[in-house]
Amino acid sequence: MNSIELNIHGMHCAGCVSTVEKSLAKVTGVDTAVVNLSLEKAVVTGSMDKKQLIEAVKSSGYTATQFIQEDLNRDINLEKLAEAKKRMVLGWLVTIPIMAWMLVEMITGLVYPSPEVYHTMMLLLSAVAVFFAGGDTIRNGWKSIVYFSPNMDVLIMIGCLAAWSTGWLRLWIEIHPFTGIASMIMAFHLTGRYFESKARGNASSAIKKLMNLSAKEATVIDGSGVESVVDIRNLSIGDVVVVRAGETISADGEVLDGIADVDESLVTGESVPVPKNEGDSVVGGTVCLNSTIKIKVGKTGKDTFLSQVVRLIENTQATKVPIQLFADRVVSIFVPIILAVSGLTFLSWYFSTEFMFKISTSVSSILPFFPFNSTPIAQALYASIAVLVIACPCALGLATPTALMAGTGLGAQNGVLIRDGAAIQRMNEANTVFFDKTGTITTGNPEVVGAHVAKTMTKEELIRLTASLEKESSH
Known part of the structure; x- marks a missing residue:
């Protein structure tokens, strides 16, 4: 059994994760398939071929590539954050004028400068927000429908397209157009996407900081004693590297020549420098504090x-911690359920006109922006779109990871490494915490600040016993 890691491109929500995991799990020989949205990475274990996995991901509407460790050095999150910000800003640049224009109509009842100009501009401005700023959302939503794996983008896509289409439908049927609502939906959605990207970037920055602890270059010395500076990615096992005082050791290896103190707090947590002599092992990322040493990689x-x-x-x-597994199960069936509820909402408002009219008149004072005086189809569309938009459960799938x-x-x-994510969820059940030794979580220089003596012992006796223990200890 082997483990294969892949980068997954095109995922935007927990629904995407569920789709990719199901596609990978169907490949013959796969035992487990875990997809991480924040890292955009899949870890698959079993006896399978990498090409089959890549094809399986492709068949579900996404793209998979070979995972490369060096990619962590690229600030991909910053690139995506910049793209998300650009789309958000574009969305609001056209949405704010739309909202101001709609507000004038709601307050005064006047359509300025004329109905035709107003509705035409609403269509054009909203199209910029929906199809340009929100182009990725529309494409991903449509793609997920084509591959029979509806995700959160489907809800936003249908809501926006339904609202935007009322601007055209008014030309053929009697309907109250609310084209501008499409732009507002997309602008708020893109704002949410921006903050999601920002949160993921902040959360994954710790890995990048760890990678930055390693040296970027190394001074290699050849057999004739000539030194040359190379990228650490070009180091080979057996190369001899020179590390001078204050430099970061570029790779794991063995000291060939020289004596120096090395700061190994990165590895052990101990703040006290460790002396290194010929034959001692050293770890890349630790710091040579004094003198010069030669290391064999x-x-x-x-x-x-x-x-x-x-x-x-x-x-x-x-x-995946237990609570995340539960959230994933909910998300996997959430979108189809919401689509069904939205459809039922439309039918209820459209065919139960008298009953819905009684309900609407009773709440009209607290919902002034709902088109209660419009046609049944307009009211039905408005209500069903509201269900689609407000139900989008992106936070449910993103919060836990x-x-x-x-x-x-x-x-x-x-300096705290957690081997199993499930341990974090179980942490709230812990009532006792044990630490191993001085220096791991302290400065390595303890001092007595007080003594609390049991009734069966005097303070002098306690000090005498402690001193006798310390006398024979080297720690």
Whole structure:
């Protein structure tokens, strides 16, 4: 049994995650398939072919590529955040004038400068927000329908298109157009997407900070004693590297020549420098504090200690805690249910005109913007669109993995590595916490600040016993 890691492109919500996981699970030989939305990564275990996995992801409407550890050095989250911000700003640039124009109509009852100009401009401005700023959402929603895997984008897509289409429908049927609502829906949706991207970027920044602890370049010395500076990605096992005082050790290896103190707090948590002599092992990412040493490279790339730590954090973030498994089950059936509820809402408002009129008149004072005086089809569309938009459960699927990423990432920055994400959820049941030794979570220089003596012992006796223990201890 082997493990294959893939980068998954095109996912936007928990529904996308569920679709990709189901597609991967159907591949012959797959035992487990776990997809992480925040990392855009899939970890698949079993006896299967990588090409089959990539094809399975493609058949579900997404794209998969080989996972490359070095990609972590690229700030992909910043690129996506910039794109999300650009779309959000464009959406609001056209939505704010639309809202102002609609507000004038609601307050005064006048359509300025004329009905034809007003409705034409509403169609054009809303089209910019829906099809340009929100183009990704529309495409992803349509794609998920084509592949029979409806996700959250479907709800937004249908809601926006239904609202926008009323601007055209008014030309053939008697209907109150609310074209501008489509722009408002998309603008708020894009704002949510922007903050989701920002939250994911903040949560995953801990991994990037860990990767930045490693040296970017190394000074390699050849057999004739000539030094050259190379990218650490070009290091090979057996290369001899020179590390001077204050420099970060570029790779895991063994000291060939020299004596130096090394700050290994990254590895052990101990704040006290560790002396290194010829033959001692060193870890990439630790710091040579004094003198110059020569190191023979023993591990490179994904086999180094720091890369293994990053891998551990990623695997922890990719695990699904019990509450997330529950959320995923809910999300997997949520979209079809909401589509059905929205359809029933439309039919109820359209065919039960008298009953709905009684309800609408009783709440008209608290819902001044609802088109109670419009035609039944307009009221039915308005109500069904409201169901689609307000029910979008993106937060349900994003909250748990984002919180898990933030927690494990913050822990890693502070030297706490969590092997199993489920342990975080069980943490609230803990009533006792044990720490191993001085230096792991302290400065390594303890001092007595007080003594609390039991009734069966005097303070002097306690000090005498403590001193006798300390006398024979080297720690």
